[in-house]
Amino acid sequence: MTAVLSQIPYSVLKPGGDAATALYIVAFSLFIIGVKRGTHPRTAKHGNMIAALGMAIAVLTTLLLDGIGNWGLIALGLGIGTAIGVIASIRVQMTEMPQMVALYNGVGGGAVALIAWSEIRHGISLGETISLEVLIPTLFAAVVGSVSFWGSNIAFAKLQDLIPTKPLAVPGQQVINALLVGAILAGCVDIVVNNGSPSQAVFIGVLIAAALLGNLVVLPIGGADMPVVISLLNAFTGLSAAAAGFALDNVVLIVAGTLVGSSGTILTMEMATAMNRSVANVLFAGFGGAPAAGAGGATEQRPYVSISAQDAAIKLAYADSVVIVPGYGLAVAQAQHAIKEVANELEKRGISVSYAIHPVAGRMPGHMNVLLAEADVPYEQLKEMDEINPEMPRTDVAVVIGANDVTNPAAKNDPDSPIAGMPIIEVDQAQQVIVIKRSMSPGFAGIDNDLFYEPNTSMLFDDAKKAAADIAAEIQQL
Amino acid sequence: MTLFTEITILVLAAFVGFEVISKVPTTLHTPLMSQTNAIHGIVMLGGLIVVGYANDPLEYIIGTIAIAFGTINIVGGFLVTDRMLGMFSRKPKPKASASPGEDKGDKG
Numbered sequence: 001m002t003a004v005l006s007q008i009p010y011s012v013l014k015p016g017g018d019a020a021t022a023l024y025i026v027a028f029s030l031f032i033i034g035v036k037r038g039t040h041p042r043t044a045k046h047g048n049m050i051a052a053l054g055m056a057i058a059v060l061t062t063l064l065l066d067g068i069g070n071w072g073l074i075a076l077g078l079g080i081g082t083a084i085g086v087i088a089s090i091r092v093q094m095t096e097m098p099q100m101v102a103l104y105n106g107v108g109g110g111a112v113a114l115i116a117w118s119e120i121r122h123g124i125s126l127g128e129t130i131s132l133e134v135l136i137p138t139l140f141a142a143v144v145g146s147v148s149f150w151g152s153n154i155a156f157a158k159l160q161d162l163i164p165t166k167p168l169a170v171p172g173q174q175v176i177n178a179l180l181v182g183a184i185l186a187g188c189v190d191i192v193v194n195n196g197s198p199s200q201a202v203f204i205g206v207l208i209a210a211a212l213l214g215n216l217v218v219l220p221i222g223g224a225d226m227p228v229v230i231s232l233l234n235a236f237t238g239l240s241a242a243a244a245g246f247a248l249d250n251v252v253l254i255v256a257g258t259l260v261g262s263s264g265t266i267l268t269m270e271m272a273t274a275m276n277r278s279v280a281n282v283l284f285a286g287f288g289g290a291p292a293a294g295a296g297g298a299t300e301q302r303p304y305v306s307i308s309a310q311d312a313a314i315k316l317a318y319a320d321s322v323v324i325v326p327g328y329g330l331a332v333a334q335a336q337h338a339i340k341e342v343a344n345e346l347e348k349r350g351i352s353v354s355y356a357i358h359p360v361a362g363r364m365p366g367h368m369n370v371l372l373a374e375a376d377v378p379y380e381q382l383k384e385m386d387e388i389n390p391e392m393p394r395t396d397v398a399v400v401i402g403a404n405d406v407t408n409p410a411a412k413n414d415p416d417s418p419i420a421g422m423p424i425i426e427v428d429q430a431q432q433v434i435v436i437k438r439s440m441s442p443g444f445a446g447i448d449n450d451l452f453y454e455p456n457t458s459m460l461f462d463d464a465k466k467a468a469a470d471i472a473a474e475i476q477q478l
Numbered sequence: 479m480t481l482f483t484e485i486t487i488l489v490l491a492a493f494v495g496f497e498v499i500s501k502v503p504t505t506l507h508t509p510l511m512s513q514t515n516a517i518h519g520i521v522m523l524g525g526l527i528v529v530g531y532a533n534d535p536l537e538y539i540i541g542t543i544a545i546a547f548g549t550i551n552i553v554g555g556f557l558v559t560d561r562m563l564g565m566f567s568r569k570p571k572p573k574a575s576a577s578p579g580e581d582k583g584d585k586g
Binding site (some may be wrong): 005015016028031032034036037038039040041044045047048049051052055058059062063065066068069070073074076077078080081082084087088089090092094097100101105107109111112114115117118119121122125134167180212230231234235238240241245246248249250251252253254255256257258259260261262263264265266267270271274277357359362364365366367369370373374377382384435 | 479481486487488491492493494495498499500503504505506507508509510511512513515516517518519520521522523524525526527528529530531532533535536537538540541542543544545546548549550551552553554555556557558559560561562563564565566570581585
């Protein structure tokens, strides 16, 4: 068999042969090195290129394998994919990064599901019994790939504001999901039991049920929880790629897919921890917007202080140390450049400025760092929560811009608060606090922020971008 | 490869993934998620393989879409990660240039 195949002129490498396997080992080693180097800001860019090189080696190796054919289709697929990938990557704004990642994740999952479908059709057309070693991973890849594709598309649509970001509760949600899971399992069992001649119709039914499940699981989740969902779906797509590797007997798929699956799981858990929630709670609780959530108790009007941009500028200009606490609202208002201007003005006056980054600030963990880096904020000024909290009592002015729940002292002080125990940036410890916000409306947790009513807190009601620009201009005038 | 060889590889790769990622600062979570996201575009290889034995129009279509999807995942993923990381490595000295780093196409 192999002797015959190796006579085909363009077939250089035998699938599963020594040369192909060796090249695949080089490729996945480069992935591991690339990810490893991705863990430090100075080496990350280089690491990404190493991983990309590994990918190039893996793709070229595969193109040289025996049995690769239909070159026109391959060229077409590669051409379309490259064009879309390049254009999308160049045009995307940094603020849109979470939905971009969601979309890329979705197409990855979609590719896995389609490959599984093709693999099943191939097995059926051969008319032989499909071994369970191939069939089970193929089914796993199909189901998880399909869930990941549709779930990611919903996540993309929510982040892009194509559909409401509010949690959409479907009545009987849990029951429907359970029924879908049951249907998927039943379909898979049917295919496995009849592995002599599995029904393609049942397989397509499984794909559709998995698609519905992907939609229904992500639809009820609020926009603020999307980062955790995307990270989880990223891990899922990785695992489904590994499953495809089992089905196709391909070592580089197994290693790369598993690497993404396990690293994605860690990232997901870290993000959930940073929000003081379990992953299950994110997926099934529909938190992140239900306005009923405990807002009832705090309806009495409490006094707060409202100030102008000019007042804020004076407070800042006469401080020695300023900590800026940016949040989700800053990303939405695209105020990162404006706040950097404020920091520039302050630094010209010899005031020390740093940025306190909550682990879940922005629309995904680390997103705020990317946005501030885009505005040329030096990396050294970005302080993580644990690093900045001890410095808060020595901080003259803390500026909270577009952040809310991550600064709410109730998380520490009120054990009954829905966010009790969530790690916060302790701005209430600073000498003075300026909160830039459009209104007194609550954050995504749907609860009042005690910080706003503290005697040392001043509220500046405005759009984050406009407020920051006004403050910068006012400081210049002083 | 036998099934158990493959499972061995899977388990070891899982531990490598856990080990490597556990030490990442939050700062780099977004680019890292984006980079690992690009890596699972590796499924595109599966598309290349199945399109090789595709022999009816539907399989041609499925295979081509799978390759295109996988390629978007790979090319887009690595490029966008490169752009993001470019923001970190860029020094603040040469005063805010407007154009973001549309770097070389290190595509796979």
